[in-house]
Amino acid sequence: MALFSIPLSLPCVKPPSAVPTKNETSITSPQNLALDQKFVISGGQQLSGRVEVSGSKNSALAVLAGTLCCSAGPSLIRGVPDLADTRTMADVLRSLGAKVEEMGDGDLMVDSREVGSVEPCEDAMGKIRAGFFVLGPLVARFGEAEVSLPVVSIRRLRDGKVYVRAANGRGLVGAHFHLSFPSVGATETLMMAACMAEGVSVLTNAAQEPEVSDLAEYLVSCGACIEGAGTSKIVVTGRKHLHGSEFTIIPDRIEAGTFMIAAAITRSSITLSPVIPRHLQSLMDKLAIAGCKITQRGSRILEVSAMPSRTGGDLQGFDLVTLPYPGFATDLQPQCISLLATCCGKSNIEESVFENRMHHVKELQKLGALIELNGNSASIEGRTPWNMALRGCRVEAADLRGGAALVLAGMAAEGATEVGGVTHIDRGYQALETKLQSLGANIKREVDSIHQSPLPVAH
Structure with a gap:
């Protein structure tokens, strides 16, 4: 017999909304504002310090x-x-x-x-x-x-x-x-x-x-x-x-992974806690291949360093295929593409979990990333003598993790980058800009007067 016995009748009738009490009202924060917002990032800043990972x-x-x-x-x-x-x-x-x-x-x-x-x-x-x-x-x-x-x-x-x-x-x-x-x-x-x-x-x-x-x-x-x-x-x-x-609730492994990649893409050294290291093993393996030094400091603390003085040179590209856990998390694929655009050599990524999860590629290309897209696969040509850096411009987040990837790319880019569509990012990152600021990033949240930006829009 089937597990579900569900009498469903459609269409769904909308019930009256419950009125929250004073204690039930949603927390007031920048993430709860109705106005369109954007992140303005000045790239090239190294990160340092310790960041707290949310649930x-x-x-x-x-x-x-x-x-x-x-x-x-x-x-x-x-x-x-x-x-x-x-x-x-x-x-x-x-x-x-x-x-x-x-x-x-x-x-x-x-x-x-x-x-x-x-x-x-x-x-x-x-x-x-x-x-x-x-x-x-x-x-x-x-x-x-x-x-x-x-x-x-x-x-x-x-x-x-x-x-x-x-x-x-x-x-x-x-x-x-x-x-x-x-x-x-x-x-x-x-x-x-x-x-x-x-x-x-x-x-x-x-x-x-x-x-x-x-x-x-x-x-x-x-x-x-x-x-x-x-x-x-x-x-x-x-x-x-x-x-x-x-x-x-357990610590957020995707948020933790995003900050680990932030350290790598800015060639910095940061400490994260609390984390559960085994939940991040697939990412740690790839970052180690790139050249990052990852050290466990206690049961729930990780130190990630991509500083050239620690790695012995610049980071190298790597290949990956997204898979269900314990494979490489699809929610970290966009951020890795941003990182690989700044690494040496050619890298290949295959997205095998979801279709249509490469919307961020077009925006990364505006920043100067050399990425060739073929369906659910991407080939990234990293740092070369004739392509040394990403360049800031206006980009638009189309989804949560793709938006995070654009923020990371902006932190590594020369000049100023504006990331619109911040509401997507707010779905999955608590006070992202505040945490990045605490590490030394030059990032601020502003009202987006929409899509009229003084920054160049790449074509």
Whole structure:
């Protein structure tokens, strides 16, 4: 029998939006402003010092959705990054009747005991792909859900079809479920649903990402029975009820990786904490090939140095193929292309996880990067005697990680670089410019008077 028994009726009717209390209002920060914004970067500055890595965005989104499984007590979730996406997920939970209270320092108290709606706010759902995570907990707890499906044309089908089987109206019953691709979203959604399904559920070819393991650890702390998270086979024995718990989100490996690449692209030396080094092993291996020196200082501290005095010369190019974890993370591919444009020699990158994830290449070419694009593969001609540096100009972020790649390139470029589309970057990086400033970068956030820039626009 299929794991999901989901009576769905479309179209989705938008429920009334819950009005947050004073303590429930979103944190006011530069990331929460409605005006178009841009980063203005003066390149060529070396970085130094220590940067604090925020809690994992992807883990926090899944765990926040997982709080809907808890009908017997609130959960205190620590280390939630202050991001556009996490604020939107909190709004999704509120629209279902959950109480979400900000406790300060990245701590959220989520009480889902009074959740009664099975129709999350359509407006909030339209702002965040991860909002679809609420489907599993809602169906498991209430036997039905009415959830708008994200409209995203990406291979691996982030449109719900990979998750939903049959609608027979009899609730959830454990079953064997084999994923055709080890999708993180599918694995997490099924795992949450299976926590309260009747009997035993087995997920094979499951995603092994650290964020999956983190969600499983949270659910187990709430009384769930999950074995094998972090491997390709996960076994879940259903429970009738889950209770709340106190839980701390793991450090964000993609943010940490972005700062490691920032050190490399500026030929600098910085220290990062907290990090979980094994989560960053594939990136550390590539940076070591390039010539970077990476030293572990304690269980959760890394020092990354790309200073010529430490590396013995300039950084060298390398090849990589993106793969599901423990392979090289697709979310670090754009940043690596920026780095490789400044390294010696030719490099090749193959994007094998998602299609259409090379939008940043055109913008990097405006900065002077020599990149040849062929479908989902890119060949990068690095630093040569006739192509010594990137040159600042106006570029536009089209997505989260591509935007981060443009910021890194701007830090390495000669002159001034403007990066528009900062709202994309704010989805996944908490106070990015503030953290970079603390390391010595010359970067500031300004209102974008849109797309009228005094800087040259390359053609």
